[in-house]
Amino acid sequence: MTDLRSNIFYKIVIIVTLSIYAAYLTYRLLYTINPEALIFSIVFYFAELYGLVALFLYFFQMWDFPHREVNLPEQGLRVAALIPTYNEDISVIRKTALACMNMDYPHDTYILDDGARPRVRELAHEIGCKYLERQTRIGAKAGNLNHAIQQIDADFFAIFDSDYVPYPHFLIKTLGFFKNSQVAFVQTPQHYYNIDSFTFRYSQKKQRIWNEQEVFYRLMMSGRDYWNSTFFVGTAAILRKEALESIGGVATETITEDLHTTIRLYKKGWKGIYHNEVLASGLSPMDITTYQTQKLRWAYGNISVIFYDNPILAKGLTLPQRICFFATCFGWTVGFSKAIYFISPGVLLLTGMYPIANFDMEFIIIYLTFLLTVLSGFKIASRGFGKVFRDEEYNMLNFFILMRATLRAIFRRKSEYKVTVKDAALPISLLYLIPQFFVLLTSYIGINWGLFKLYFHISQDYKGLGIASFWAFVNGFLAFSIVRGVTKPYHGRRHFRIPESLPLYVYQGNERFIGWTGNINERGVSLLSLSPLDLSRDVKLEIIIGTEVVKCEGEIVYENIRKTNKIYSYGIKLRNLTPVQENIIISHCFNVALPRLFRNFGAHISYLNNWVKMLRAKRIIKRKGQRYFIHILAIVRTEDGRERPYVTHDLSLSGALIITYESIFLNSSLYLDLILPVGKVGMQGRVVRTEELSLGKQTTYLLGIKFEDDNDISRQRLREFLKRESQRGYLEYFRVS
Amino acid sequence: MVRKPLIIVASLTLISLIVFFIFNLAYRDQILVNQAFFRMVNIPSPSLVDIVQKSSRRNLSKDDSAFLYRLSTILIRKRMRSEAIEVLGRALKNEPDNPQLKLQLATELFNDGRYEEVERLFNELLSQVR
Numbered sequence: 024m025t026d027l028r029s030n031i032f033y034k035i036v037i038i039v040t041l042s043i044y045a046a047y048l049t050y051r052l053l054y055t056i057n058p059e060a061l062i063f064s065i066v067f068y069f070a071e072l073y074g075l076v077a078l079f080l081y082f083f084q085m086w087d088f089p090h091r092e093v094n095l096p097e098q099g100l101r102v103a104a105l106i107p108t109y110n111e112d113i114s115v116i117r118k119t120a121l122a123c124m125n126m127d128y129p130h131d132t133y134i135l136d137d138g139a140r141p142r143v144r145e146l147a148h149e150i151g152c153k154y155l156e157r158q159t160r161i162g163a164k165a166g167n168l169n170h171a172i173q174q175i176d177a178d179f180f181a182i183f184d185s186d187y188v189p190y191p192h193f194l195i196k197t198l199g200f201f202k203n204s205q206v207a208f209v210q211t212p213q214h215y216y217n218i219d220s221f222t223f224r225y226s227q228k229k230q231r232i233w234n235e236q237e238v239f240y241r242l243m244m245s246g247r248d249y250w251n252s253t254f255f256v257g258t259a260a261i262l263r264k265e266a267l268e269s270i271g272g273v274a275t276e277t278i279t280e281d282l283h284t285t286i287r288l289y290k291k292g293w294k295g296i297y298h299n300e301v302l303a304s305g306l307s308p309m310d311i312t313t314y315q316t317q318k319l320r321w322a323y324g325n326i327s328v329i330f331y332d333n334p335i336l337a338k339g340l341t342l343p344q345r346i347c348f349f350a351t352c353f354g355w356t357v358g359f360s361k362a363i364y365f366i367s368p369g370v371l372l373l374t375g376m377y378p379i380a381n382f383d384m385e386f387i388i389i390y391l392t393f394l395l396t397v398l399s400g401f402k403i404a405s406r407g408f409g410k411v412f413r414d415e416e417y418n419m420l421n422f423f424i425l426m427r428a429t430l431r432a433i434f435r436r437k438s439e440y441k442v443t444v445k446d447a448a449l450p451i452s453l454l455y456l457i458p459q460f461f462v463l464l465t466s467y468i469g470i471n472w473g474l475f476k477l478y479f480h481i482s483q484d485y486k487g488l489g490i491a492s493f494w495a496f497v498n499g500f501l502a503f504s505i506v507r508g509v510t511k512p513y514h515g516r517r518h519f520r521i522p523e524s525l526p527l528y529v530y531q532g533n534e535r536f537i538g539w540t541g542n543i544n545e546r547g548v549s550l551l552s553l554s555p556l557d558l559s560r561d562v563k564l565e566i567i568i569g570t571e572v573v574k575c576e577g578e579i580v581y582e583n584i585r586k587t588n589k590i591y592s593y594g595i596k597l598r599n600l601t602p603v604q605e606n607i608i609i610s611h612c613f614n615v616a617l618p619r620l621f622r623n624f625g626a627h628i629s630y631l632n633n634w635v636k637m638l639r640a641k642r643i644i645k646r647k648g649q650r651y652f653i654h655i656l657a658i659v660r661t662e663d664g665r666e667r668p669y670v671t672h673d674l675s676l677s678g679a680l681i682i683t684y685e686s687i688f689l690n691s692s693l694y695l696d697l698i699l700p701v702g703k704v705g706m707q708g709r710v711v712r713t714e715e716l717s718l719g720k721q722t723t724y725l726l727g728i729k730f731e732d733d734n735d736i737s738r739q740r741l742r743e744f745l746k747r748e749s750q751r752g753y754l755e756y757f758r759v760s
Numbered sequence: 761m762v763r764k765p766l767i768i769v770a771s772l773t774l775i776s777l778i779v780f781f782i783f784n785l786a787y788r789d790q791i792l793v794n795q796a797f798f799r800m801v802n803i804p805s806p807s808l809v810d811i812v813q814k815s816s817r818r819n820l821s822k823d824d825s826a827f828l829y830r831l832s833t834i835l836i837r838k839r840m841r842s843e844a845i846e847v848l849g850r851a852l853k854n855e856p857d858n859p860q861l862k863l864q865l866a867t868e869l870f871n872d873g874r875y876e877e878v879e880r881l882f883n884e885l886l887s888q889v890r
Contacts, residue, residue: 375821375822375823464775467772467775468775468779471775471776471779471780471783472779472783475779475780475783476787476823479787479790479791479794480794480798480826481787481790481791481794481823481827482823482826483823483826484822484823
């Protein structure tokens with residue numbers, strides 16, 4: 024669970040940042056409005072003013088964070104898990120339904136099928152969960168939920184979108200909050216697991232994953248919880264039936280029924296809780312078409328709530344609640360101010376019109392002071408979650424769609440509820456990227472024009488044109504970066520595979536090899552082996568998943584040889600898996616591998632925050648020695664003579680970290696055979712650290728092993744291997760082909 | 761793999777060439793005057809008259825002060841004093857506090873025998889300096 028602390032230091036940072044911003048705007052208004060380009064100057068000023076309001080609302084929502092203890096729920100609560108669906112793929116619903124069935128607390132699982140599909144009914148029957156269908160589609164998802172809530176006899180409803188796979192302890196961790204009879208709902212972070220979507224940015228080398236939604240769900244929602252202003256987001260949440268009945272059910276007037284429902288609940292005096300721990304994971308849009316459809320719906324829905332249930336004027340809301348809900352609606356109107364920032368340098372360079380009068384050295388110094396203060400304040404207050412460049416990239420991607428949504432909401436054009444495609448990537452439509460290409464083009468043309476002016480002595484304003492050219496370059500780079508990220512070819516695989524290293528045995532004919540997986544799902548694996556396979560023949564696999572062994576057949580569908588280090592990589596399509604075996608793989612992927620992946624690759628505290636911590640005299644412990652995140656197969660022989668294959672988590676000359684599913688005692692001696700391309704390297708070692716990770720239903724252990732082998736040859740071979748492979752990355756976590 | 765960067769570079773080059781072409785059309789007169797000013801390229805007198813007339817018809821921007829100053833210098837070299845005085849007068853209207861323009865205009869007015877205007881200009885210059 025993310026534990027955010029807010030103390031006086033962060034509050035001072037927030038106050039100072041806002042004060043400097045306000046002072047800067049006052050100076051701008053008094054001294055720098057340009058009468059020779061009055062309209063441009065005023066428009067630009069309003070964009071900056073918008074920024075101040077937006078920053079104030081942003082900081083307000085992270086002023087402080089509540090500290091909540093998770094209590095165990097009472098026995099005997101009547102709980103139903105609801106999975107509303109319309110036209111989503113069966114395999115997507117299947118994973119979610121299976122995971123819902125696996126949740127710890129006694130409950131019933133319902134698939135709410137608005138599409139009345141026989142295949143979904145069969146799926147429910149096969150899995151053993153309940154099935155509800157509607158004859159009409161009135162109210163879309165909200166209508167579907169209301170229909171179910173009226174029919175089902177339960178006190179609490181856990182709601183999951185059809186692609187949202189809950190972890191087993193979802194109910195255990197959330198139901199306890201309902202001991203307070205005023206609590207209407209508990210919301211958990213909306214989290215995604217398909218990290219190859221363009222909404223993610225990742226670095227295997229830096230061990231970082233960043234998602235566009237991180238700041239909102241890991242930080243802002245928790246901050247809103249402090250003001251009792253968190254809101255139901257439509258999935259990964261649990262609601263009290265009594266609360267819903269008190270407001271006439273889930274709101275159906277807008278297409279963001281979740282936000283609207285929340286406002287109604289708060290008006291009635293109910294409370295909401297945000298439990299800042301990822302307890303469910305879903306699918307992020309895989310293509311620009313789906314992404315824009317979703318964004319348009321969210322933006323339009325959130326803004327139009329103002330016209331149905333204006334949170335600013337609503338009776339029953341506290342002042343902080345009004346501010347927070349106003350922030351929710353206001354935040355989606357950012358498109359216009361961003362458009363002004365993106366177009367302004369091009370306008371300046373092409374027309375010679377300056378939005379700032381007295382553009383001299385004094386102004387530049389004032390502006391730089393202001394900019395550095397605001398950026399630093401943002402970074403510190405964002406606790407490592409806010410990434411200025413990434414945030415601006417996605418502002419570049421979204422600005423036009425948000426403008427459309429704002430105008431649509433203002434002019435009250437109806438928008439219908441369009442289900443987000445969850446199971447495949449649609450073809451890339453460049454039409455959606457026209458605004459970004461436009462920014463790129465105007466920036467590039469503007470830079471050229473400005474440089475020609477200077478070169479041919481048309482203008483002597485090196486300062487102004489130079490700064491404008493730099494600004495246009497930054498905008499152009501943002502546009503180029505996001506276009507490149509969005510248009511990179513999506514992998515041919517329809518169903519995302521979780522990166523996970525599991526040892527396995529491969530049988531082909533009379534031969535037996537040992538290998539390990541690069542990634543896995545219930546349909547296939549990426550197999551890594553030091554021995555080549557015969558592509559014309561199928562294989563039999565024994566995949567060691569924790570304490571289970573999944574035996575199945577496999578068809579080799581692709582081969583990729585990394586010739587430099589003789590690792591053979593194969594794409595294997597799994598066949599003839601029983602439902603039990605599928606469940607084992609799905610369960611491991613979502614309950615063990617995924618939480619561990621995000622634990623290792625989650626938000627890291629930024630350098631600036633590290634520096635701040637140093638100033639506050641907190642010790643930052645650095646690891647000794649260079650460890651490489653390399654996944655190597657290791658046959659571990661323990662003191663009792665047992666041999667088990669494992670995969671290393673990281674490796675160095677002095678030791679290794681290994682993931683196991685059974686505990687090995689501290690200070691135990693063991694022997695590792697590291698399976699390297701150059702051959703086996705045997706190392707004697709001792710367990711110096713054990714860490715238990717209770718992830719999902721399976722406990723995993725991280726064992727730190729210190730090598731105690733004096734064998735020079737072994738150490739030499741290991742050293743050579745690490746030197747050669749460390750830069751390359753032995754295991755491609757995020758391969759997309 | 762190499763094709764994509766090549767396409768991008770080729771596209772950007774093409775755009776730059778198009779921009780350059782349009783730029784030359786838009787600033788044809790200014791480029792010509794600058795070439796004459798900096799590199800002593802000869803501009804025939806009828807073309808200079810044409811440039812003077814065109815500049816009198818359009819709205820002037822901040823950057824035009826330097827252009828008008830250079831144009832006036834070329835006119836002076838060509839002994840087209842009345843045109844030079846007219847251009848400098850317009851330049852000063854565009855940028856009234858430019859000392860270089862005032863000095864140039866004062867010099868030409870002096871050479872033209874308009875001493876009262878010269879005295880006014882020099883008084884303005886001196887009060888600026890003080």
